[in-house]
Amino acid sequence: MAKVGDxxxxxxxxxxxxxxxxxxxIAFPIDNKPxxxxxxxxxxxxxxxxxxxxxxxxxxxxxxxxxxxxxxxxGLEQVQRCLDIIAVKKRGIFVVRRPELDxxxxxxTKGCQVLRHFSVATLAIETKxxxxxxxxxxxxxxxxxxxxxxxxxxxxxxxxxxASNDIFEAYRNLxxxxxxxxxxxxxxxxxxxxxxxxxxxxxxxxxxxxxAHYVPDTVEAPIxxxxxxxxxxxxxxxxxxxYPDALLPHTELNPTDVLAAYETLLLLWRDIAGxxxxxxxxxxxxxxxxxKSLMDETFGRSLxxxxxxxxxxxxxxxxxxxxxxxxxxxxxxxxYLGQTKLGFASWxxxxxxxxxxxxxxxxxxxxxxxxxxxxVAFVESGLSPKGVDIFQTYQSTKLVNKGQPKTSF
Numbered sequence: 379m380a381k382v383g384d385x386x387x388x389x390x391x392x393x394x395x396x397x398x399x400x401x402x403x404i405a406f407p408i409d410n411k412p413x414x415x416x417x418x419x420x421x422x423x424x425x426x427x428x429x430x431x432x433x434x435x436x437x438x439x440x441x442x443x444x445x446x447x448x449x450x451x452x453g454l455e456q457v458q459r460c461l462d463i464i465a466v467k468k469r470g471i472f473v474v475r476r477p478e479l480d481x482x483x484x485x486x487t488k489g490c491q492v493l494r495h496f497s498v499a500t501l502a503i504e505t506k507x508x509x510x511x512x513x514x515x516x517x518x519x520x521x522x523x524x525x526x527x528x529x530x531x532x533x534x535x536x537x538x539x540x541a542s543n544d545i546f547e548a549y550r551n552l553x554x555x556x557x558x559x560x561x562x563x564x565x566x567x568x569x570x571x572x573x574x575x576x577x578x579x580x581x582x583x584x585x586x587x588x589x590a591h592y593v594p595d596t597v598e599a600p601i602x603x604x605x606x607x608x609x610x611x612x613x614x615x616x617x618x619x620x621y622p623d624a625l626l627p628h629t630e631l632n633p634t635d636v637l638a639a640y641e642t643l644l645l646l647w648r649d650i651a652g653x654x655x656x657x658x659x660x661x662x663x664x665x666x667x668x669x670k671s672l673m674d675e676t677f678g679r680s681l682x683x684x685x686x687x688x689x690x691x692x693x694x695x696x697x698x699x700x701x702x703x704x705x706x707x708x709x710x711x712x713x714y715l716g717q718t719k720l721g722f723a724s725w726x727x728x729x730x731x732x733x734x735x736x737x738x739x740x741x742x743x744x745x746x747x748x749x750x751x752x753x754v755a756f757v758e759s760g761l762s763p764k765g766v767d768i769f770q771t772y773q774s775t776k777l778v779n780k781g782q783p784k785t786s787f
Contacts, residue, residue, distance in 0.1 A: 379765040380484050380493045382435050382757065385428065388484030389765025390491060399765075400426070401491065402444035404453035404483040405437040409473045416469065418460040427460035429472070434759055435482070436460070436474070443486040446494065450481065450632050476787065478545050478633035482761065490767040493731075495743055497755040498634065498722070498774045500786065503664050525656045532558030536647065545633055545787045546616060549640045552647060553613045559650050576609060577601060586653045592646050594720065595667050604646070612639045637776075638719040641785050648783070663779040666720045673723035673775070677714040679748035683727030683771060684708050689741045692754040699744040699751070707735065709771070712745075721777040728770045736764040743771045 379399065380389045388403030411432045418427045429436045438456040440449075454477055461472050479498040484491060512518055527533075535555035542548040560579035567575070580589065580601045589600035597603045615631055651657035664672070685707050688700040699706045709727035718724040725745065729735070739760035745753040755773060763769040778785060 379762075381762040381764070382437075382482055383433055383759030385430050385433050385435055385437055385759075386439075387437055387482060387493070388439055389493075400439035400441060402442070402449065402483075402485050403437050403439040404449055404481060404485075405435040406454065406457055406477045406481050407434055407475045408436050409475045412470055412472060414464075414469055416460075416464060418463055420456060420459070425456045427456055429460075429464075436472070445487065446483060446485045446492075449483055449485050450477075450634075453483070454633065473544070476545075478637040479786075482757075484766060491765075492768045492770055493761075493763050493766040494770040494772055495755065495757065495761065496772045497743075498776050499753055499755070500778045501775045502778045502780050503669075524658060527651075527657045528655045530558065530562055530655060532556075532562070532651075536651075540784050543787055545636050545640060546631070548787055549612060549636050549643070550616050552640060552643055553608070553617075556643065556647050556650070559647065559654070563650075563654055573605070573609065577605060580604065583650055583653075587646075587649050589646075591649075591665060592642050608639055608643055612636060634722075635719070637785070637787075638722060641721055641777075644783060644785060663782060664777060666717070666777075669721060669723070669777045670717040673717065676747065677723070677725065680746075681712050681714055681725060682708060682746045683712045683725070683744070683773075684746070685729075685738075685740045685743045685769075685771070687739055687741060687760075689760075691758070692742075692756050696754055697751055699742065699746075707738075709769075718774065722774045724772065724774040726770060726772050728768060731763050731766055731769050735769065736762075738763065743773075745773060 380387045380403075382405050385405065386403070387405050388400045390399055390401055408429070411434055412429050413431060414429070415431050416429050419425065420427075424441050426439045426441075427436065428439070436457050438453040438460075440453070444452070454474065457474060461474070465471050481496050483494045483496065485494065486492070532555045535551045535558060539548045539551035539555060542551065557576075560576065560583070564575070564579040564582045566572075566579075583589075584601070589604065590597070593600045593603045612631065612635070645663070648657065684699045686700045686704055688702050688704040690701045707729070709729045711729075712725060712727040715724040715726060727743075727745075739762055741757055741760055743755040743757070744751060753773060753775070755771065
């Protein structure tokens with residue numbers, strides 16, 4: 379019975395007092411610790427969602443074995459429905475906190491039950507460019523003042539996007555802002571199909587911008603790629619609001635995929651706004667291709683991953699897995715997965731759960747490169763792997779260009 383704190387996630391091992399066991403479950407952090415105990419069952423009886431008093435997570439359990447690829451989205455949807463019910467019953471208002479960066483899941487693969495710890499950390503990189511213009515005598519010429527941006531109603535949606543605390547809402551507003559920018563550049567005709575207009579507008583923008591900067595270096599048709607990954611895969615799945623085609627916020631989309639799409643969309647928006655509306659572009663940025671090369675080189679050194687019961691919160695000064703000298707356990711296998719999404723470098727650690735692991739309460743999950751501590755993930759409530767066959771950690775480092783707009787929600 380894998381648990382986070384005293385909240386049961388899932389696992390086939392029977393629970394005490396004849397309580398029901400669930401083969402699958404997924405836990406997400408919430409924005410504040412509840413003062414209530416609440417258990418909700420879906421109408422089809424396939425799901426159970428639970429929050430506990432003073433607990434930092436909410437868990438959705440499935441009575442059917444689940445595969446991870448679909449479990450993140452389906453489990454998150456059940457959590458959102460439960461929180462909707464709690465809200466209308468006036469029991470409290472709760473929000474899932476950054477599901478794109480943190481969750482815990484018990485799921486099925488190849489006949490084994492797996493407990494996966496998923497986390498995304500940020501890697502902030504700052505690049506500075508200084509340009510000096512000198513006259514014929516070698517004297518520095520002062521820069522003329524930057525022009526004031528030309529206001530357009532697209533800026534309103536941009537501001538609302540950056541002010542959001544929810545990645546789905548942030549994306550919706552940013553795409554509306556992109557459409558508004560493009561409509562100023564290439565006005566949409568009333569009889570024109572939206573997809574066709576967007577393709578035409580992006581083609582016109584491509585005369586000023588190199589769209590290859592916003593797609594993987596293997597992509598030969600940037601507009602086709604952007605239309606699929608932004609418009610078809612995300613925008614269309616977030617904007618329908620009328621039944622029977624309605625798609626509610628947080629439904630049918632992996633939040634980490636939406637975050638990756640948002641970051642690409644933001645880069646594209648800033649460059650379009652800079653080229654056409656005098657919006658300052660800020661300092662230099664590390665490109666996706668540059669980030670991939672940096673991470674490939676960094677992870678070229680020996681990678682190893684560990685876990686421990688040490689409850690010490692992560693600190694910048696950390697140089698060891700367990701600052702308190704508590705027993706450290708190494709994952710049997712670890713592998714660098716490369717750039718799994720644009721701006722995301724990921725790695726996977728896996729260990730077969732043995733008897734000596736089953737009673738552990740894991741808090742720190744740490745990665746080393748070349749023997750030096752590289753990353754510390756922390757589960758404050760503590761994680762128990764009891765009742766599963768395999769314990770995994772799937773960790774990512776996300777590129778953040780310092781001095782650029784917000785990309786964490």
